[in-house]
Amino acid sequence: MKILVTVKEVAEAEDDFDIDGLDIDERYLEFDLNEWDEYAIEEAVQIKEDGDDVEVVSVTIGPERAEETIRMGLAKGVDRAIRVWDDAFADVGMLDPKTKADVLSAVVEDEQPDLVLTGVQAGDDSFGATGVTLAETIDFEWGAVVNALDLDAGAGVASVHRELEGGIEELTDIELPAVLTIQTGINEPRYASLRGIRQAQSKPLDLHELDDLGLEESDLESPLSRTAMYEPESEGDATVFEGSAEETATELASLLRDVGVVEG
Amino acid sequence: MDFELSEEQQQIREEVRRFAENEIKPVATEYDEEEKFPFEVLEAATEMGLNGASIPIEYGGADYSALETAIIVEELFAADPGIALSLTATAFGSDALIEYGTEEQKERFLEPVATGEAIMGAAISEPDTGSDVSSVSTSAEKDGDEWVINGNKMWITNGSVGDYFVAMCETDPDAEGRYNGFSQIVIESDRDGFKSEKITGKLGIRASDTAELIFDDVRVPEDNLVGTRGMGFLQLMQFFDITRTMVAAQGVGIAKGANERALEYAKEREQFGRPIGDFQAIQHKLADMHTQTEAARQLTYKSAWSVENADDQLTTLASMAKEYASRVAVDCANEAVQIHGGSGYVNDFDVERLYRDAKITQIYEGTSEIQKNVIARELMDKGF
Numbered sequence: 001m002k003i004l005v006t007v008k009e010v011a012e013a014e015d016d017f018d019i020d021g022l023d024i025d026e027r028y029l030e031f032d033l034n035e036w037d038e039y040a041i042e043e044a045v046q047i048k049e050d051g052d053d054v055e056v057v058s059v060t061i062g063p064e065r066a067e068e069t070i071r072m073g074l075a076k077g078v079d080r081a082i083r084v085w086d087d088a089f090a091d092v093g094m095l096d097p098k099t100k101a102d103v104l105s106a107v108v109e110d111e112q113p114d115l116v117l118t119g120v121q122a123g124d125d126s127f128g129a130t131g132v133t134l135a136e137t138i139d140f141e142w143g144a145v146v147n148a149l150d151l152d153a154g155a156g157v158a159s160v161h162r163e164l165e166g167g168i169e170e171l172t173d174i175e176l177p178a179v180l181t182i183q184t185g186i187n188e189p190r191y192a193s194l195r196g197i198r199q200a201q202s203k204p205l206d207l208h209e210l211d212d213l214g215l216e217e218s219d220l221e222s223p224l225s226r227t228a229m230y231e232p233e234s235e236g237d238a239t240v241f242e243g244s245a246e247e248t249a250t251e252l253a254s255l256l257r258d259v260g261v262v263e264g
Numbered sequence: 265m266d267f268e269l270s271e272e273q274q275q276i277r278e279e280v281r282r283f284a285e286n287e288i289k290p291v292a293t294e295y296d297e298e299e300k301f302p303f304e305v306l307e308a309a310t311e312m313g314l315n316g317a318s319i320p321i322e323y324g325g326a327d328y329s330a331l332e333t334a335i336i337v338e339e340l341f342a343a344d345p346g347i348a349l350s351l352t353a354t355a356f357g358s359d360a361l362i363e364y365g366t367e368e369q370k371e372r373f374l375e376p377v378a379t380g381e382a383i384m385g386a387a388i389s390e391p392d393t394g395s396d397v398s399s400v401s402t403s404a405e406k407d408g409d410e411w412v413i414n415g416n417k418m419w420i421t422n423g424s425v426g427d428y429f430v431a432m433c434e435t436d437p438d439a440e441g442r443y444n445g446f447s448q449i450v451i452e453s454d455r456d457g458f459k460s461e462k463i464t465g466k467l468g469i470r471a472s473d474t475a476e477l478i479f480d481d482v483r484v485p486e487d488n489l490v491g492t493r494g495m496g497f498l499q500l501m502q503f504f505d506i507t508r509t510m511v512a513a514q515g516v517g518i519a520k521g522a523n524e525r526a527l528e529y530a531k532e533r534e535q536f537g538r539p540i541g542d543f544q545a546i547q548h549k550l551a552d553m554h555t556q557t558e559a560a561r562q563l564t565y566k567s568a569w570s571v572e573n574a575d576d577q578l579t580t581l582a583s584m585a586k587e588y589a590s591r592v593a594v595d596c597a598n599e600a601v602q603i604h605g606g607s608g609y610v611n612d613f614d615v616e617r618l619y620r621d622a623k624i625t626q627i628y629e630g631t632s633e634i635q636k637n638v639i640a641r642e643l644m645d646k647g648f
């Protein structure tokens with residue numbers, strides 16, 4: 001069995017930052033693995049550890065800088081990694097979910113995985129759509145926002161819990177091949193072990209350019225583009241009361257009275 | 265010349281830091297206050313393989329060199345020295361087994377440490393034997409195919425939680441020469457006649473276990489002898505260079521931890537209508553602290569690098585690094601408390617603990633005075 005995990009290196013901004021053109025100035029950014037993807041990797045590695053003959057492959061679309069993050073996945077038990085990049089990506093700037101799904105589908109075509117795990121969303125641009133769009137593109141079954149997964153590899157069925165609005169959970173059986181978008185909290189991601197970090201240095205991390213995937217620059221044309229980046233004006237002020245429940249309750253009551261929420 | 269860490273080394277640093285942030289920092293005060301050994305943290309660290317960093321791969325470790333180990337030590341000590349020592353010292357004494365142990369000894373003693381099933385220690389110091397290591401009086405006499413051991417060991421890290429100790433014993437009191445006649449023998453804590461008494465009330469590193477060991481006719485198999493009979497002292501000297509480099513890394517870590525906390529506090533605390541970090545007096549402290557720490561770090565890395573690459577300069581560098589980095593640790597922790605003002609004097613803030621913890625780095629593995637003696641001796645002998 002083969003599991004493909006899609007991962008992304010995301011940028012997180014410091015509390016104070018400057019904007020440079022259409023992006024946050026890189027000096028204020030820290031790059032790390034997308035939080036949701038950590039859980040997707042852990043889930044895949046656990047399936048590998050519980051089963052026989054499971055291969056876990058990670059794929060990312062990202063510049064060379066992302067390799068450090070990808071190596072961490074290898075250190076945690078991913079067997080092999082693929083990085084898709086080409087100068088053309090740098091030129092287009094923003095990729096919308098459909099464009100990403102097209103690129104990833106070319107990788108799926110090559111790899112023929114039985115199961116694709118993605119994060120529910122990426123912490124930076126938060127589309128939350130790449131996983132399901134990919135499923136549609138490659139015509140796999142899919143389940144979104146999965147917070148429990150029980151895989152019967154023999155029968156080719158994934159029994160999942162899906163987190164719905166309002167605290168409701170849906171229990172569904174999904175036939176493989178399938179795409180599941182993984183929610184945080186589904187497991188407890190491990191730390192990369194020292195041995196793992198050591199071994200990861202010699203695991204394969206292959207670069208695929210557009211050509212290798214049978215794609216062209218025109219495939220990256222995205223209907224979406226970023227037009228502006230700005231910090232929204234803060235519209236309200238937060239008041240924090242400190243002290244015992246009695247004290248703060250009194251303070252809150254008088255505030256509510258002052259601003260006219262309650263009368264009397 | 266290359267001053268950059270490799271990608272692998274950076275990955276190690278980042279992952280260890282992440283571990284320390286999540287698993288060590290939140291519980292550090294609790295273990296310090298209660299003076300208890302952090303078994304729970306050790307369990308988590310074992311999953312990450314932190315206890316077997318320098319143990320060879322075939323015995324379950326990661327086989328990392330002194331430089332990588334120094335990086336790990338630095339990150340852990342920056343979070344909390346007491347817990348950090350508890351984690352890193354689980355393999356204390358393993359150097360001798362790695363270098364001189366038989367295949368059977370390695371399997372028996374190294375593997376359980378790497379997998380977290382056992383904790384070990386190194387027992388050299390005695391009530392009357394500190395800086396002068398050659399005055400060890402714990403005796404081991406051969407009786408049939410066993411060693412019979414009698415004596416007391418003092419200040420032994422992991423003494424009351426450890427499963428076995430590489431102990432320096434006098435086996436041949438009649439041997440000629442000050443440094444001959446000693447042997448390294450593994451003593452298991454479950455042998456009859458073995459007793460340990462935990463030492464409490466330490467100034468710092470209170471999570472780390474320290475104890476007195478008492479051997480009263482303890483019998484161990486002759487196979488527990490590590491390396492060559494009578495050569496224990498010379499075997500031990502081989503590793504002082506490495507263990508001293510590791511204490512230097514501890515010092516760098518403590519300094520770094522103090523600096524980070526001081527910088528953060530200086531940005532937040534306001535007096536006279538502005539952050540205290542705006543005052544030049546505070547800025548200069550921060551500048552000095554960071555400069556000294558970086559200098560100590562480079563000295564430590566050079567010493568660690570020399571373990572693998574330049575044996576001829578190692579002894580001098582290890583003592584220089586140990587003496588300097590431990591001094592920087594004490595100085596930076598001191599300034600960090602000063603920058604915190606009254607808040608730094610109570611344990612609501614970590615710098616109070618770092619201030620107490622820092623001091624040990626100037627004492628164990630050879631005091632600062634002894635390090636200077638070594639540096640001077642090397643200078644004189646080499647005729648510089």
Ligand SMILES: Cc1cc2nc3c(=O)[nH]c(=O)nc-3n(C[C@H](O)[C@H](O)[C@H](O)COP(=O)(O)OP(=O)(O)OC[C@H]3O[C@@H](n4cnc5c(N)ncnc54)[C@H](O)[C@@H]3O)c2cc1C
Pocket residue numbers: 385386387388389393394395396418419420421422466474624627628629630631632633634637
């Ligand atoms: C928390 C803790 C953990 C420890 N863990 C271990 C352990 O795991 N295993 C182990 O074997 N030991 C351990 N030790 C012991 C430690 O290594 C010794 O305390 C240290 O070597 C100093 O020895 P001493 O305490 O006997 O001091 P002394 O040797 O009595 O020194 C007292 C003072 O005299 C100075 N002095 C001594 N000789 C000279 C000289 N020739 N020239 C100039 N000055 C000199 C010293 O520098 C010091 O200032 C530990 C100690 C502590 C406190």
